[in-house]
Amino acid sequence: MSHLPGDAGRLAIEVSHLSKRFGFTLALDDVSIRLPQGNALLIVGPNGSGKSTLLKVLCGILRRPRGSLVRVLGIDPWRQRHILFSRATAAFEDYAFPELASGEDYLKFVAKLRGVPIDRNIGGLMGIEDFWSKSIRGYSSGMKRKLALAQAFVGRPELIVLDEPLVALDRQSKDQLIEVLAQRRAAGTTLVICSHILIGLERIATRMVVLVNGKMTYESDISDSSGPLEEIYRRILEST
Numbered sequence: 001m002s003h004l005p006g007d008a009g010r011l012a013i014e015v016s017h018l019s020k021r022f023g024f025t026l027a028l029d030d031v032s033i034r035l036p037q038g039n040a041l042l043i044v045g046p047n048g049s050g051k052s053t054l055l056k057v058l059c060g061i062l063r064r065p066r067g068s069l070v071r072v073l074g075i076d077p078w079r080q081r082h083i084l085f086s087r088a089t090a091a092f093e094d095y096a097f098p099e100l101a102s103g104e105d106y107l108k109f110v111a112k113l114r115g116v117p118i119d120r121n122i123g124g125l126m127g128i129e130d131f132w133s134k135s136i137r138g139y140s141s142g143m144k145r146k147l148a149l150a151q152a153f154v155g156r157p158e159l160i161v162l163d164e165p166l167v168a169l170d171r172q173s174k175d176q177l178i179e180v181l182a183q184r185r186a187a188g189t190t191l192v193i194c195s196h197i198l199i200g201l202e203r204i205a206t207r208m209v210v211l212v213n214g215k216m217t218y219e220s221d222i223s224d225s226s227g228p229l230e231e232i233y234r235r236i237l238e239s240t
Contacts, residue, residue, distance in 0.1 A: 012037040012159055012190040013058065016069035019214075020053055020062065027053040029214040037073075037158070040181075040191035040204045042222075044233055045211035051194045052092070054211070055163050058192065059090050073158055086114070088159035093167060095148035099137035103128055103147050106136065107154060116155040126150045126180075127173055142168045149177060159190045166197040178203060198229040208232070212240050 013035035020028040028050045035041050043051050056062040057070060060077035064070040070077060077084050097106060111118040126146040131139060139147065145168040152160050160181075166174050178200045185191055185204055195201060202222060210218035210233065218236045222229075 010037045010074075011035065011071065012039070012073060013041065013192065014069065014071040015054075015058075018054075018057065018064060018068040018070060020050070020057065020065060026214050028057075028211075031211070031214075031216050033209060033216075033219070035190070035192075035207065037190050038185070038188050039206040040185050040193065042198075042201055042205035042208045042229075043192065043194045043211065044196065044198065044208065046237070048213075049211040050214040051211055052163055055090070055092070055161055055192065055194055059088070059161055060084055087157060088161065089152040089154070089157040090161040090163075091148040091152040091165065092163040095144070097136045097144065097147065099135070101136055102133050103136060103139070103150075104132045106147065107151060110151045110154050114155045119154070122150050122154060127176060142170070142173070145169060146173060153180065153184070157189065159192070160184065161192045163194045164196065165193060166195055166200075174200065198233060202229050205229075210236050212237070 011034055013033055015031055015033040018028055018031045019026065031050075031054065033041070043054065045051050053062065057064055058072050058077060060072075060081035063078050072084060073087055075083055101109070107122055108118050126149050128143060128146050128150060131143055136144065136147065149162070149165055152162065165177060169177065174197075181191060181193075181204050191204065193201065193205070205222050207221055208218070208229065209216055217240050
């Protein structure tokens with residue numbers, strides 16, 4: 001296995017023996033991940049495989065169970081959530097907005113919470129400048145998706161977590177997002193991306209993890225893999 005880029009002495013993500021239950025359902029089953037800062041982790045798997053659950057544990061939205069270790073940027077995301085929120089951003093597939101606010105007002109609010117000035121170019125970053133001053137309740141699902149992604153780029157987070165970022169985006173917007181992500185990773189930002197759309201992500205990802213029924217069935221550096229990510233993923237699913 002090749003050495004991941006970044007500072008191996010400084011882990012952005014450290015997960016050890018993480019299992020998570022919801023009643024009788026085992027959503028995550030003994031998952032362990034180590035990701036140095038400055039890398040991009042791609043998490044893939046069928047629906048119901050535990051991907052979003054893992055992301056929410058990493059973001060401190062869900063509590064880790066006893067007996068497991070979860071550290072994000074060196075801190076416990078559940079107990080030190082306020083510190084994590086000052087250093088990391090996230091956009092989930094079910095991201096919610098204040099519907100009566102405009103996109104501009106919402107991004108200004110986000111910038112104020114993070115203690116950074118609003119970048120007027122943030123609207124153009126994801127192609128929402130034409131809807132900048134309009135109420136969010138009039139946005140299409142694609143426009144809301146772009147706004148959720150745009151807020152994740154406000155400021156200079158050390159870590160960006162994205163849940164299905166390519167969903168509901170047209171081809172041009174997908175290419176635009178991948179370019180922005182590539183620029184952020186080149187600048188040293190750590191990325192954790194959960195996606196079932198893999199085209200273009202080989203440009204960004206340095207490591208891929210596959211979850212099936214809550215179990216981590218595959219983990220490898222992208223540089224160790226041969227062929228397109230879609231083909232690798234198909235072969236993994238066929239072998240499980």
